[in-house]
Amino acid sequence: MEMETRDNDVKRSSGQLESSPYINKIVAPGDIVLDLGQLSIPTLRLGGGLRQDQDLVIATKAGRLKFIKPNKVWVEGSQKRYIPSLDDVVIGLVVDRRSESFTVDIGGPVYASLSIFLFEGATRRNIPNLQAGSVLYMRVVKAHRDMTPEVSCVDAMGKASGFGQLKDGFVFQCSTGLARALLSRPTCPVLEALGKGLSFEIAVGVNGRVWVNGDSVSTIILVSNAIMNAEFLSAAQQQLMVQKLLQRVQ
């Protein structure tokens, strides 16, 4: 019985959020997006670009307000600069190594810190050997605007699940909008088209860093340039571009 009422609550709250006039609309910094006093929502998860001021949810950057059931809301824009927010997957560079943590550049306004224990199977005796300049795939576990962000190389269960060092390959920077597009489902057309013709590995961080690895240098160069060029192309244009590139190589 209790479960049922909770389910109903969730349904009602997500319905309320869906019907909010700002969902899927462009918002600007300072826009009051939601008034929690008028909604009966048990929990609301705010993503990047939103700030809570008592009962009000206010946008802090320009972009489209996105919503995912049951209760996640965030602003999706395209920027060169990345502002860390909780649960983002990011690609960062090790800048410095300290006794208890690594300093990592994740492209934000300040460096993030990565505890040496937040690796799979890491103990005080078994510290991962990372040099300055190593590339890591991580997730943000603490993001507060007045504090250093914290990142982790394990998931909530303490397993690596894909996080960790990215060896070899090529890293490039793109806008946060393109990174989001590459991560979105269904698969981004440019990746779809490239995947049909070539075999390569890719890791995308929402901070706009993309890592590509493949069998040969030319594959990596082709894939990375195709992705960088895809930002302002339509789906059909992206496919056409990839086809042309593949023809040139073969």
Add this chain to the structure above:
Amino acid sequence: MAVPLQNFIVAALIDDQRVDGRRPFDSRRLNIKFSREDGSAEVQLGQTLVMCAVSGQLVQPFPDRPNEGSLSVFTEFSPMADSTFEPGRQGENAVELGRVIDRGLRESRAVDTESLCVLAGKAVWSLRVDICILDNGGNLIDAASIAALAALLSFRRPECSTGGEDGQEIVIHPPEVREPLPLILHHLPIAVTFAFFGDGDLVVMDPSYKEELVMKGRLTVTMNVHGDICAVQKGGGVGVSSGEIMRCLRIASTKVADVTSSLKKAAEAHETERAFRKVKRHNTVSGIELRTVEVLGTIKADIEMRDAILDRAVKPKVELTDSEDSSSEDSDDSDSEDEVLGLGRAVKQEDAHSVLSVEAIFQGGASNWDEDTKPRAAASSELPLGRNPGKADTKSSAKSLDGKPASLIDAVKKNRKRKKTKKRTSKQS
């Protein structure tokens, strides 16, 4: 700098490939844009964006070169272009960039400085080349050198002639009266940069931002289309063999030919566009009466060109009403000097005055019935025409703005004085 990226760039180069898909001696796409204003150009080289503006000023020449104008290069690295650029402080690369461009332009005598002389020993044109980096995508030197040349190609200076009894007066002709003159450029020295990797055996032309982070050495060759080497700058630690340098020079000479032709094409297109614009332009200023600016022994006529033109454009209006007085002003040396120094202010005040005098002419019937008003109005219109028209006018306008009678202001002043004297007395005691 990410270690994998570093390794990858070098590994790709060993394979004769570059990370942006170019071959080692390919350069990125060049786009030259001229602005509507003369003497300003924007150059895009791939991701790199550089703006350049040329401006001119009449100054006294250097004593050792009395009949040569001068050219100086200034750089500004905007923090918007690259987060490593500090605002308000010239970094190492900003200084180097400025000097490489300066050397290319000045020491190869690309700009004919003797034609910039107006009056030997007295007044020459001093050109200022301002380079502003808007986006750093690598290879700033090449982009800046092309931008500087493009801006110099499109720069126009107003025509000047000497006049007066002793031939020592300089007349600056506004662009409406005489077409401004282009600079005389003997040749176009274009910089081509090469980057070296590994032990100096891997060479690429036009390095990108990422390649610049990894490269071990850099060689900038400044050359013109005739194959004359104007300047060579080598940076970074890695040593380069003479054979390698000769190879770079050969490659640079073909590259320079390409850039020169596209630069000339762009300049020509800009020139025809400019000519078209002039055809459409309606000349609203008619019957300008030219007045000479007296240049005294020490030239204080550090006049911004535009101010001078503005001054001239406004003046005729005034002179319609008080031609007598202005002519008397001309004959008076000290007065015209005053005028040169306080150009902006003088223009505004005279403008206001002309409005005043118009009022005096078109007096309505209602205010005319009193006999007293007529002579008073006339007096007010004549007042500012004296030796120093500015002062009289500002006073009257101040009164009308405050809306307070003069006696009140005086009273306030007196009060202040009293307070001051009181303070003094208290100190003394």
